[in-house]
Amino acid sequence: MRSGVVIFPGSNCDRDMIVALRQITGKTPIKLWHKENDIPNLDLIVIPGGFTFGDYLRCGALAARSPVISSIKNHISRGGTVLGVCNGFQILIEAKILPGSLIRNKKLLFTCRETTLEVQSCMKNPFLSGLKIGERLKIPVAHNDGNYFAPLDLIKKLKEEGRIAFKYSNSTNNEKNYNPNGSTEDIAGILSNNGRVLGMMPHPERAINYLHGGTDGLKLLTNCVEKIIG
Amino acid sequence: MEPHPQLLKINKNEYLAQQKGKLEDALDMGLTKNEYNLICKKINKTPNLTELGIFSAMFSEHCSYKSSKKWLRILPTEASHVIQGPGENAGVIDIGENLAAVFKIESHNHPSFIEPYQGSATGVGGILRDVFTMGARPIALMNALRFGDPDQPLTKHLVSGVVKGIGGYGNCIGIPTVGGETNFDKSYDGNILVNAMAVGLAKKDRIFYSAATGAGNPVIYVGAKTGRDGIHGATMASAEFTENSAEKRPTVQVGDPFTGKLLLEACLELMNTDAVLSVQDMGAAGLTSSSVEMASKGSLGMNLNLDLVPTREDKMSSYEIMLSESQERMLMILKPGSEDKAKLIFDKWDLDFAIIGEVTNTGRLILTKDGFEACNLPLKPLVEDAPEYNKPYEIKTNKKVYKPSDLKTNLTLMDILITIFKNPNIASKKWIWEQYDSSVMGDTIFANGDSDASIVKIHGTEKKETYGKGLAITTDCTPRYVKSNPIIGGMQAVCEAARNIASSGAKPLAITNNLNFGNPDKKNVMGEIVGSLKGISEAASFLSTPIVSGNVSLYNETNGKSILPTPVIGMVGAIDKVENSLEISAKLDNVLIVLGQSHNFEKGWVGCSIYQEIINKKYDGAPPPINLKDEKKVIEILLNLNEQKLLTAAHDISDGGLLTTVCEMLFKYNLGLDINLPNNLINCDNHDPLLQSWCFGEDQARIIIATKDIKKVQLILNENDVDFFVLGQTNSSSNLNLKDIATISLTSIKNINEKTIPSMMGDEQQG
Numbered sequence: 001m002r003s004g005v006v007i008f009p010g011s012n013c014d015r016d017m018i019v020a021l022r023q024i025t026g027k028t029p030i031k032l033w034h035k036e037n038d039i040p041n042l043d044l045i046v047i048p049g050g051f052t053f054g055d056y057l058r059c060g061a062l063a064a065r066s067p068v069i070s071s072i073k074n075h076i077s078r079g080g081t082v083l084g085v086c087n088g089f090q091i092l093i094e095a096k097i098l099p100g101s102l103i104r105n106k107k108l109l110f111t112c113r114e115t116t117l118e119v120q121s122c123m124k125n126p127f128l129s130g131l132k133i134g135e136r137l138k139i140p141v142a143h144n145d146g147n148y149f150a151p152l153d154l155i156k157k158l159k160e161e162g163r164i165a166f167k168y169s170n171s172t173n174n175e176k177n178y179n180p181n182g183s184t185e186d187i188a189g190i191l192s193n194n195g196r197v198l199g200m201m202p203h204p205e206r207a208i209n210y211l212h213g214g215t216d217g218l219k220l221l222t223n224c225v226e227k228i229i230g
Numbered sequence: 231m232e233p234h235p236q237l238l239k240i241n242k243n244e245y246l247a248q249q250k251g252k253l254e255d256a257l258d259m260g261l262t263k264n265e266y267n268l269i270c271k272k273i274n275k276t277p278n279l280t281e282l283g284i285f286s287a288m289f290s291e292h293c294s295y296k297s298s299k300k301w302l303r304i305l306p307t308e309a310s311h312v313i314q315g316p317g318e319n320a321g322v323i324d325i326g327e328n329l330a331a332v333f334k335i336e337s338h339n340h341p342s343f344i345e346p347y348q349g350s351a352t353g354v355g356g357i358l359r360d361v362f363t364m365g366a367r368p369i370a371l372m373n374a375l376r377f378g379d380p381d382q383p384l385t386k387h388l389v390s391g392v393v394k395g396i397g398g399y400g401n402c403i404g405i406p407t408v409g410g411e412t413n414f415d416k417s418y419d420g421n422i423l424v425n426a427m428a429v430g431l432a433k434k435d436r437i438f439y440s441a442a443t444g445a446g447n448p449v450i451y452v453g454a455k456t457g458r459d460g461i462h463g464a465t466m467a468s469a470e471f472t473e474n475s476a477e478k479r480p481t482v483q484v485g486d487p488f489t490g491k492l493l494l495e496a497c498l499e500l501m502n503t504d505a506v507l508s509v510q511d512m513g514a515a516g517l518t519s520s521s522v523e524m525a526s527k528g529s530l531g532m533n534l535n536l537d538l539v540p541t542r543e544d545k546m547s548s549y550e551i552m553l554s555e556s557q558e559r560m561l562m563i564l565k566p567g568s569e570d571k572a573k574l575i576f577d578k579w580d581l582d583f584a585i586i587g588e589v590t591n592t593g594r595l596i597l598t599k600d601g602f603e604a605c606n607l608p609l610k611p612l613v614e615d616a617p618e619y620n621k622p623y624e625i626k627t628n629k630k631v632y633k634p635s636d637l638k639t640n641l642t643l644m645d646i647l648i649t650i651f652k653n654p655n656i657a658s659k660k661w662i663w664e665q666y667d668s669s670v671m672g673d674t675i676f677a678n679g680d681s682d683a684s685i686v687k688i689h690g691t692e693k694k695e696t697y698g699k700g701l702a703i704t705t706d707c708t709p710r711y712v713k714s715n716p717i718i719g720g721m722q723a724v725c726e727a728a729r730n731i732a733s734s735g736a737k738p739l740a741i742t743n744n745l746n747f748g749n750p751d752k753k754n755v756m757g758e759i760v761g762s763l764k765g766i767s768e769a770a771s772f773l774s775t776p777i778v779s780g781n782v783s784l785y786n787e788t789n790g791k792s793i794l795p796t797p798v799i800g801m802v803g804a805i806d807k808v809e810n811s812l813e814i815s816a817k818l819d820n821v822l823i824v825l826g827q828s829h830n831f832e833k834g835w836v837g838c839s840i841y842q843e844i845i846n847k848k849y850d851g852a853p854p855p856i857n858l859k860d861e862k863k864v865i866e867i868l869l870n871l872n873e874q875k876l877l878t879a880a881h882d883i884s885d886g887g888l889l890t891t892v893c894e895m896l897f898k899y900n901l902g903l904d905i906n907l908p909n910n911l912i913n914c915d916n917h918d919p920l921l922q923s924w925c926f927g928e929d930q931a932r933i934i935i936a937t938k939d940i941k942k943v944q945l946i947l948n949e950n951d952v953d954f955f956v957l958g959q960t961n962s963s964s965n966l967n968l969k970d971i972a973t974i975s976l977t978s979i980k981n982i983n984e985k986t987i988p989s990m991m992g993d994e995q996q997g
Contacts, residue, residue, distance in 0.1 A: 012403065112401075112665070
């Protein structure tokens with residue numbers, strides 16, 4: 001398994017993702033600097049969370065125009081796999097690799113807390129195929145702009161094509177605020193049209209050790225790695 | 231005092247170089263007449279305006295500690311595990327395995343009141359720079375916040391802005407904010423407190439210091455450009471507020487966490503090479519204090535060409551460049567010949583890098599601008615001749631001891647618990663904490679009240695048999711105790727901090743303190759400073775937790791009204807196996823035991839308690855007394871029990887007393903408890919003052935522990951002659967039963983606990 005983690009100025013979950021992938025694969029992922037326009041053949045590229053370029057413009061807007069993005073697009077066109085987490089998801093959207101938009105959280109507040117995700121019935125893809133439909137994963141979020149928003153026809157299309165990967169779920173005792181950001185239809189993550197790119201707001205790399213309060217992130221990432229290799 | 235050059239028709243810098251600073255200018259800059267005369271005498275000339283500005287910054291309370299220095303010396307600062315005590319950018323302690331914890335707390339009170347978002351954000355940025363300047367990667371942020379009356383609209387505005395600002399900086403730079411305290415009292419109406427603490431991790435043999443070395447070595451400016459923001463911030467922070475304080479907005483700095491992140495990565499990358507000889511962050515009083523401190527600590531001098539300083543705006547004067555408090559800047563002395571290597575790193579991170587001068591052996595600070603000598607001052611008077619005042623003081627102590635029967639009430643235990651959890655000082659701060667990224671870096675084990683102290687794993691210390699070492703961090707102070715008796719209040723802050731560290735399973739190691747007080751020219755305020763320092767000193771010595779860094783914030787007064795004395799203790803501890811750290815929440819079928827509580831109950835301490843305030847609508851009387859031996863005993867026995875893996879949770883008893891603490895331990899897993907009572911309380915009714923004093927008294931040196939192995943724990947406690955009281959075994963009922971006296975629904979109390987702050991902030995759906 002050859003993986004790479006992209007680093008922009010202001011990325012801040014790169015180390016966490018590297019630790020998680022190393023723990024799973026036994027190999028240290030390579031670091032891909034944002035100015036690189038020639039990247040090696042990799043099985044998985046991860047765009048980690050952070051505040052790239054400070055996110056003083058729309059989140060991810062500047063990073064989406066970095067040289068490394070065209071290399072990532074080439075990687076995708078060759079059938080490569082990409083996971084974008086949090087700011088990585090925002091960058092994938094700004095780069096028009098994934099559709100829709102991520103707007104300010106409904107309450108206009110940064111939110112860091114555990115959420116429950118429900119695995120949706122979706123198209124064939126290497127990220128979720130080892131998980132059961134309806135399976136619940138406890139994974140934390142930490143973001144200011146994670147409110148997935150798209151026109152109704154796009155939402156309909158995503159549903160029909162089986163591209164909604166996760167929804168925030170109301171798992172316990174009728175918790176009212178299970179959706180941390182007000183996203184349309186509680187969407188927490190979506191897939192590209194070929195199922196090889198996953199963008200998600202929650203941080204699986206922050207739930208890889210029982211001391212974190214849970215290991216569902218490890219389960220998700222391990223599944224990805226196994227399916228990509230397999 | 232800034233001249234209008236267009237009126238003068240000469241170069242502004244020529245004017246500044248030549249124009250003598252008069253007494254009026256000195257007074258404008260916050261100096262006294264005596265200080266002005268002292269300056270003229272010590273430097274044998276009348277300073278020009280830039281020189282006078284530099285003196286005023288260095289002589290400000292913020293930089294010189296002139297009112298508190300005499301008393302700061304009584305603090306214990308040494309121990310075998312202390313690598314660096316006060317006097318550097320941050321304190322450093324040895325935590326084993328060739329690792330060091332580097333930490334400091336600092337206030338940003340005045341700016342945060344004037345501009346809450348930027349004030350608090352730059353407070354976080356500043357304290358982070360203090361830590362990574364020492365070569366440490368910051369791994370955790372904490373804060374201690376004090377706001378005014380929660381019913382005031384201004385308070386909500388300030389809470390909202392400060393919380394956003396703290397989150398805005400920490401979240402963006404990617405350092406987890408793992409906890410802290412937020413309290414409210416009307417004495418902070420005009421002067422909120424924003425104290426930010428940062429903890430970093432470094433290799434023990436790779437600590438960087440600020441003393442300049444080697445005449446001829448290049449002086450490097452790195453980071454963001456210098457702008458006109460924050461000019462004379464240190465002086466503002468050393469004055470009382472009046473109605474016109476809003477006019478001081480231009481003296482508040484603006485933070486840029488993105489540049490902060492780049493500076494952090496660039497500095498740590500450069501420090502990994504052998505290029506850096508010494509380094510100092512540009513914090514309060516910017517380029518002035520950094521250049522003066524580096525040169526004077528190395529007993530050397532420094533020549534700087536201010537034309538080479540990267541500036542954000544054109545035509546900045548020498549005065550503005552030296553007094554600007556623009557953020558995200560550092561001053562470094564590099565090994566000659568390594569400039570190119572260093573520049574490459576800063577280019578990679580898109581940061582400014584400029585060689586602006588050199589170290590000299592003249593003992594003088596010489597600055598040029600536009601070809602004019604802007605400043606030529608001997609360094610010694612700037613640092614050593616700063617006045618040190620022995621201000622008159624009076625330590626006022628309230629000696630009145632309240633008996634339980636002095637507080638008569640018709641309120642039931644349930645009524646009182648409801649009132650306690652409706653108090654924003656006690657209620658859950660989840661609404662605040664969720665706005666901070668507490669889990670970035672992936673090492674957070676317990677944050678934000680999950681445990682009495684926040685726990686972060688030390689990256690890279692994992693071994694086969696353990697997940698590795700952990701650091702425990704807490705901030706504590708109970709200002710109403712300090713007000714009532716500064717000595718006991720100072721001791722209590724240290725003891726509560728140590729108890730919190732121990733309750734998380736870690737060993738208390740060292741302290742950083744943030745001393746927030748009113749105007750030291752008032753005898754009673756000076757008495758609060760002296761008294762609390764005496765108390766802190768005594769407790770810290772006894773518990774072997776020396777003070778290794780800190781900050782003093784005085785003049786927290788508005789229109790003559792002072793804040794409650796608030797000497798915040800930030801304490802750091804360590805735990806060898808992080809998987810053994812303890813949360814506050816008990817599990818099902820655990821037995822709860824109060825350590826430090828005797829079977830033979832006489833009376834609970836109600837003076838100065840939250841309970842007293844509920845009954846009497848005021849705090850009065852002496853605070854609960856402190857017995858340091860008892861404190862040490864409960865801490866040691868708790869750590870002993872935890873080392874033997876006999877504990878499942880622990881929570882220290884503080885605000886709101888025993889029953890409040892029990893509730894907090896049961897909330898998370900929705901548990902209940904049938905509470906045993908001391909024999910003399912079994913036949914009491916619900917309103918009985920003695921029973922209520924047992925439930926809500928704030929006697930110190932007590933911690934509630936939870937265990938699955940009551941027999942073994944009892945045996946060890948008896949062997950060690952520790953007082954303890956067995957409360958009972960947790961059940962799944964969500965009810966608290968006190969014999970036939972009361973049944974309390976914890977579901978409703980928990981609901982109140984979670985709704986108090988959101989509803990105060992107008993966010994009713996939360997919870």
